[in-house]
Amino acid sequence: MSSQAKAKKRYFKTIPQIPRIELFAPGHGLCAGCTAGTIVRHLLKAAGPNTILVEATGCVEVSTTLYPYTSWRIPWLHLAFENASAAASGVEAAIKVLKRKGVLDPNKPINIVVLGGDGGTYDIGFQSLSGMLERGHNVMYVLYDNEAYMNTGIQRSGGTPKYAWTTTTPAGKVWPGNLRNKKPIAEIVAAHRIPYVATANPAYPLDMLNKFKRGLEVEGPSFVHVLQPCPTGWRFDPRYGIKIARLATETGMWINWELDHGEFDVTVPVKRRKPVREYLKMQGRFKHLTDEQIREIQRMVDEEVERINKMVGREVIGPVEA
Ligand SMILES: Cc1ncc(C[n+]2csc(CCOP(=O)(O)OP(=O)(O)O)c2C)c(N)n1
Ligand code: SF4
Ligand SMILES: [Mg+2]
Numbered sequence: 001m002s003s004q005a006k007a008k009k010r011y012f013k014t015i016p017q018i019p020r021i022e023l024f025a026p027g028h029g030l031c032a033g034c035t036a037g038t039i040v041r042h043l044l045k046a047a048g049p050n051t052i053l054v055e056a057t058g059c060v061e062v063s064t065t066l067y068p069y070t071s072w073r074i075p076w077l078h079l080a081f082e083n084a085s086a087a088a089s090g091v092e093a094a095i096k097v098l099k100r101k102g103v104l105d106p107n108k109p110i111n112i113v114v115l116g117g118d119g120g121t122y123d124i125g126f127q128s129l130s131g132m133l134e135r136g137h138n139v140m141y142v143l144y145d146n147e148a149y150m151n152t153g154i155q156r157s158g159g160t161p162k163y164a165w166t167t168t169t170p171a172g173k174v175w176p177g178n179l180r181n182k183k184p185i186a187e188i189v190a191a192h193r194i195p196y197v198a199t200a201n202p203a204y205p206l207d208m209l210n211k212f213k214r215g216l217e218v219e220g221p222s223f224v225h226v227l228q229p230c231p232t233g234w235r236f237d238p239r240y241g242i243k244i245a246r247l248a249t250e251t252g253m254w255i256n257w258e259l260d261h262g263e264f265d266v267t268v269p270v271k272r273r274k275p276v277r278e279y280l281k282m283q284g285r286f287k288h289l290t291d292e293q294i295r296e297i298q299r300m301v302d303e304e305v306e307r308i309n310k311m312v313g314r315e316v317i318g319p320v321e322a
């Protein structure tokens with residue numbers, strides 16, 4: 001294990017240790033039960049007030065910045081999809097210069113975070129994200145993944161899972177929903193050999209907070225990919241957001257891992273998996289699935305679990321419970 005990975009700390013071990021500071025103000029316009037609010041609130045708890053957030057457009061942006069109001073109690077920049085990471089690179093470079101010239105205290109740590117949805121990250125903003133990673137900017141990118149372009153009416157993105165209904169991948173006699181598999185974005189990011197990449201889930205807030213904190217602590221770019229159940233686009237009752245998020249991990253559909261300076265680990269082991277059917281059946285976007293399609297998804301998850309267990313070198317995700 002590298003010395004940097006060894007130095008890794010678990011900052012938050014218990015719920016009372018979660019910072020009480022609230023930098024994401026109430027009164028935003030996210031849909032009832034939207035788990036994006038949970039993610040952003042915890043992100044700002046981990047980051048604290050000395051943070052500049054650069055936002056690609058999407059649900060979080062339009063719901064939190066209805067002029068003349070704002071939900072952000074920190075400096076916040078609106079950007080287009082294409083240039084959020086480019087702008088964050090510029091912010092980081094400017095802060096470096098201001099510190100060098102003595103305008104800013106060189107010892108004052110300032111976090112720079114990009115927040116983008118799946119459409120803004122897998123698809124439209126990918127080129128500027130890749131450039132930011134390759135240039136090595138000290139910026140944390142947080143992807144909140146609701147698996148479609150939700151803000152503009154539930155269109156498919158590169159993050160939409162196979163067979164999911166969206167308005168551009170309808171399910172009926174001709175189409176079975178989305179035809180393609182979800183793009184492995186976190187692994188594509190990891191291929192840039194940046195110091196820290198992780199996947200997280202709001203149903204495991206301590207794990208998620210620790211990953212935000214670690215991503216901010218490392219020197220250089222970091223990327224945290226967070227699953228974000230969306231009641232409106234996934235078609236479920238708003239009260240079930242966190243239950244569905246937890247089921248994603250309990251079924252193996254979503255694995256919480258981290259790659260810290262080349263050291264790979266699964267941070268939320270699952271002893272016995274629940275069948276994927278339990279996750280799928282709670283969501284209207286999968287209600288058209290046939291038994292054969294559910295079996296196909298189960299096989300895909302089984303293969304992925306086997307691959308992850310091999311990477312870790314032990315069984316961190318167990319078999320499906322009988
Ligand atoms: C280049 C460009 N194309 C389209 C739009 C319109 N648009 C605004 S938000 C949005 C959806 C964003 O989807 P995603 O990034 O997944 O975020 P979500 O809305 O799901 O939170 C789109 C297509 C835009 N602002 N810029
Ligand atoms: S459409 Fe989905 S992601 Fe967007 S605000 Fe509503 S619940 Fe949240
Ligand atoms: Mg989205």
